[in-house]
Amino acid sequence: MFDFGVIQFEHNAFIDSLTDADAQTIFFDNLVKAVSNRKRSGGALLILTLEIIAPKKGFKKGGIAAKRQISDYEESLKRAARIINKNLRREDSFTRMAVNGFYILIRGEKKEKQLTIERFKKLFADRATYKIEAHPLVGDLTATQWLNQIDMNYFRESSNVD
Numbered sequence: 581m582f583d584f585g586v587i588q589f590e591h592n593a594f595i596d597s598l599t600d601a602d603a604q605t606i607f608f609d610n611l612v613k614a615v616s617n618r619k620r621s622g623g624a625l626l627i628l629t630l631e632i633i634a635p636k637k638g639f640k641k642g643g644i645a646a647k648r649q650i651s652d653y654e655e656s657l658k659r660a661a662r663i664i665n666k667n668l669r670r671e672d673s674f675t676r677m678a679v680n681g682f683y684i685l686i687r688g689e690k691k692e693k694q695l696t697i698e699r700f701k702k703l704f705a706d707r708a709t710y711k712i713e714a715h716p717l718v719g720d721l722t723a724t725q726w727l728n729q730i731d732m733n734y735f736r737e738s739s740n741v742d
Contacts, residue, residue, distance in 0.1 A: 582634040583641065586650050587657075589679040596676040598654060599661035607675035607683065608723065614687050615723040624690040625717040627726070628700050629734050630664070631681035632656050633709055656709065663703055678734065681711075 590596075591603040602610070611627075618625050634653065639646035657676070664674050664684055674684040686696050697714045704710040715730045 581638040582636075582649070582653075583638065583646075584634065584679045587679050588654060589676070591676075596661075599657055599676050599682075600665070601661050601674050601676045601682060604675050604677060607673055607677070607685065608727070610673045611685055611727065612723040614685060615717065615721075615726065617687075618717065619720070624688055624693045626686040626688075626693055626696060627715045627717075627730055628684040628686065628697070629677075629681060629713045629715065629730060630660060630684065630700075630704060631678075631711040631734070632660055633711060634680060660704070660710070667699070667703060677731075681734070683730070683734075 588598040590598075594603055594606060595601065596603065614625055617623075632653070635649055639649055657680075660682065661674075661676070664682060668674065668684070671687050672685055674682050677683040684700070688696065693716060701712055704712045713733070715726075715733075717726055721729070
């Protein structure tokens with residue numbers, strides 16, 4: 581079984597040290613502002629969750645193969661972060677919410693929502709490597725309520741990985 585405990589997952593309160601994604605607190609502040617702005621001005625909000633799928637095969641801890649596997653996985657996280665960062669607009673943001681993936685906050689107009697989803701699905705089209713899901717804000721939820729809904733889905737699904 582793949583050992584997520586050895587994957588680098590720290591931040592300096594501003595950015596994730598491995599991927600340069602926003603720290604979770606920065607992301608949450610951006611989310612609160614975006615939800616508040618949506619209530620005043622309308623528009624659409626969308627969080628995309630991106631999971632980097634772990635290797636199915638685990639190796640002996642501390643062995644050369646295990647170290648290589650960890651290094652490769654961390655490179656996959658960095659590569660995904662670069663792709664996300666390159667494809668975000670200035671008003672969008674993302675964070676490494678879990679050791680194995682990212683939350684991407686997209687702001688825009690309702691008509692753009694489906695195009696944005698399709699664009700990111702194309703960017704991360706390799707289903708053996710990535711799992712991407714869209715979570716549009718529906719109704720009048722607070723940022724915390726919306727994030728809790730997404731967390732329940734993301735972390736429940738991630739914990740079912742063998």
